Amino acid sequence: MIPAAFEYHRPSELSAVIALLSEHGDEARVVAGGHSLIPMMKLRMAALDHLIDLRDIAELRGIEVGATIRIGAMTTQHELLTHAGLAEAAPILAEAARQIADPQVRYLGTLGGNVANGDPGNDMPGLMQCLDARFTLTGPDGTREVAARDFYEAAYMTAREDDEILVAITFPRPGAGHAYEKQKRKIGDYATAAAAVQLEAADSKVSAASIAMTNLSDVPVWSAAAGAALVGSACGTPAVEAAVAAMLADIDPVEDSRGPVEFKKHVAATVLRRAIARAWSRV
């Protein structure tokens, strides 16, 4: 658990980060909260010569709440939990953040690090797909946006180029019908299965539904079919079971110490049922 030697950089300008990334290529990595990268370095599973700490870059911080919500990439999980306007505008963020590890981790862990690292165990990627968020990336050639639903290619493989960094996350202000349901073995563990659900209603029927699952594939799974199965229903058993069946067809869990595939599918179905019920109760 002793990392190899590396050069530590702590620039205060975004342009300096881009310059360092351009100069050192894949020998450099940016670090936000460090909860994924630092353990990997200590296990010597991540080898890098240059570590670029983003904590001094002011423009990566801040939460703006309007019709669109914009969250700076370096916003910590703790800030997500304590921001008054955000709790009202998008309460599902706090519901999910509260289930990430413990307060010490949440003081350092960031939204940007959580979504950009591409770890399938992380909670925020699935949630951002549920919210149809867009990720703002800045690189030497300027700034571009990528939809969260298009961002994840495989475990730790994303649409971000090596010389780009994630600057901000934006998403439309969601409706009230939300739930983030997570099963884990203990505090600090990745999800055995987790479900993010946002529902909208008109005339006591579901008018729009978005469902995403966490840690049940090598990427987060936004299940369009599961959401579609709920539209037009009042979340009765047939519609919910159709959504569950559609979700199960989209996930691809693997066995690990949390349990075998069959168990994970069972838990995925259970957490989704619970999330739908809770989201519907809040519509």
Add this chain to the structure above:
Amino acid sequence: MNDQTPPTREERTAALKGLGCARKRVEDARFTQGKGNYVDDVKLPAMLFGDFVRSPYGHARVKSIDASAALALPGVIAVLTAKDLEPLGLHWMPTLAGDKQMVLADGKVLFQGQEVAFVVAEDRYVAADAVELVEVEYEDLPVVTDPFKALEPNAPVLREDLQGQTEGAHGLRRHHNHIFLWEQGDKDGAEAAISEADVVAEERVYYHRTHPCPLETCGCVASMDKVNGKLTLWGTFQAPHVVRTVASLLSGIAEHNIRVISPDIGGGFGNKVGVYPGYVCSIVASIVTGRPVKWVEDRMDNLMTTAFARDYWMDGRIAATKDGKITGLSVHVTADHGAFDACADPTKFPAGFFHICTGSYDIPVAYVGVDGVYTNKAPGGVAYRCSFRVTEAAYLIERMIEILAQKLGMDAAELRAKNFIRKEQFPYHSALGWEYDSGDYHTAWDKALKAVDYDGLRAEQAERVVAFRRGETRKLLGIGLCHFTEIVGAGPVKNCDILGMGMFDSCEIRIHPTGSAIARLGTISQGQGHATTFAQILASETGIPADNITIEEGDTDTAPYGLGTYGSRSTPVAGAAAAMAARKIRAKAQMIAAYLLEVHEGDLEWDVDRFAVKGAPERFKTMTEIAYAAYHDAIPNIEPGLEAVSYYDPPNMTYPFGAYICVMEIDADTGEHEIRQFYALDDCGTRINPMVIEGQVHGGLTEAYAISMGQEIAYDEMGNVKTGTLMDFFLPTSWETPHYTTDFTETPSPHHPIGAKGVGESPNVGGVPAFSNAVHDAFRAFGLTQSHMPHDQWRIWKTAQDLGLHG
């Protein structure tokens, strides 16, 4: 004015903060402020750092080791391999269990993480870099991680060094991977009882492999002073004096030239009893380089390579009459000891005190046979917060009682009460050879059942089963019962030793002229609070306030020889030595008081903190006055000074017991659980400090909870450790830890000077069956008889799935 009113007897007693006082722990001021002094805090000039190259394989031939690239790295001083240790005879070392183990891989590796080479470098980072540069060529060998497969005729030979040896330290070896068969009791008698019984319950009960996982990992600093020839060894040692003797025997350095120091220790739980290759390599490296060498494990090293616990496959058969009177017990254990037999047990007990497995019950005839087996797993087999193999024994009997109750169609609480050893039967001679010192099981059991409203819980459970069957709930209710009997305080020198050293313990007391004192003991606290509680024993015995008594342990140059702290032996053995040494002080004090008061010794009586003249209590000398006189007065026929030492050889073990009840909610769909209530009644004899006892019970129950509900060391078929980090190895945080309700009865030990029995390990011994029985009990109505621990979410889900509860 009250100034002249002398304090009452009660006030003088309270001022001592002696036995029974919930005195705050004197250690906590430094621990809570980060001012402890642990091994890793030891920093010496010119100190070097060691790190291991470890085997990635479970079983492989070592073809070659090339350290040239590592040695070329600036800052690397040396890379030791078995070849370097061989001329010193240190490439292998004896284990506590009469076997031997490799210090560094000698031709092959037998478990993943095994030590292959020891890198010594100028700093910790360079050492880690150099480890990566040591090139080792391996050739895969077939791996065996299942002890039953290890005993198959054509299983791979693990211990080539033992080939052809049919005799081991504990008798015949019947197979190349067999270590011993150890038997106790009456085999024929037990078979007869079983064949004649109305009812026999039979089950295989697995107590899985786990690990003590102390927060502070194992480590040491070895410093050889070449000028004066003295070796100083700081280390995380639960038995520093034994380490000194072993280090002397292994190294050839005279014992008076070795000083072993156990500084503050951040938890041991048995993990720090054994001798590890890191200690040997650090000593050798310091001798070779003439510089101090530090070696401290990281978490993965600790979980993967230092001593594991449990891994017992227990086949139990229990016989009873149809109305529930137990008539016999037979147990066979297949014990997975890993690659080397490095169990930490008293020499004559290769399965520890497993034969306490008749538990709290009056069982007329019993037999135990334990087969020790080699596998490609890490060595160890330590008593993880329990006396030697006692938690395995308690788990076995408490599962068998539950299974028998099911078979009889009888309430398990009633079955226990029907078979308890009765109060008037103590001292009780068990069928497997123990003499239980004292107990009152029925009183404790009745108190426990009443405290939780047992009948009410059973009624609620019956309603829950009905509601579950109707589809109104997905949650089941389990009531986990346990009545355990521990055996601690090893132990009588006539049959208990570690490497030939009798398991006595010691205390030396020195009273200062102004009436305060220092006492040193052969034990070593790892968080138990010895500096607090031993001072309380001494306060009550000498009349000197506990606050005026310093307790020191762990430095072999100053403390008297003792066998250390594990197996709840500190209070039963060293605590007794403290009381006996204090009584020697008091005997001399009585002579001095008689001189000062000009009366005959026989005319004096002890009164809390003083000797007073019988019938004239106003004529007295306090211990403070006596202490001053001991150094000041020229008393005829009495040596100056006031000190004493006692080496205490206990006449028997002590037998703490307790009644635990766990109420658990289980979600049949997700396998999640919630501990709704946990009631723990402990009887540890005389209670020295109720607050320390409560803390011990909370800690032990939390470890029991971890073990039962998720904690394990798991291997895959290739011999890879699947639980080598705290992500997968379950260590509960405050979030997962249940709330506990503690209670007590107090049945003193008749043979201990103050009647104390020890408590540190009871909650682990009793807690594991209580948690596990709660899980089993939740599914009892659906026909479950046995499902193996740990009861993590997927295994509980699997139980529900197999019982058809998922529709």
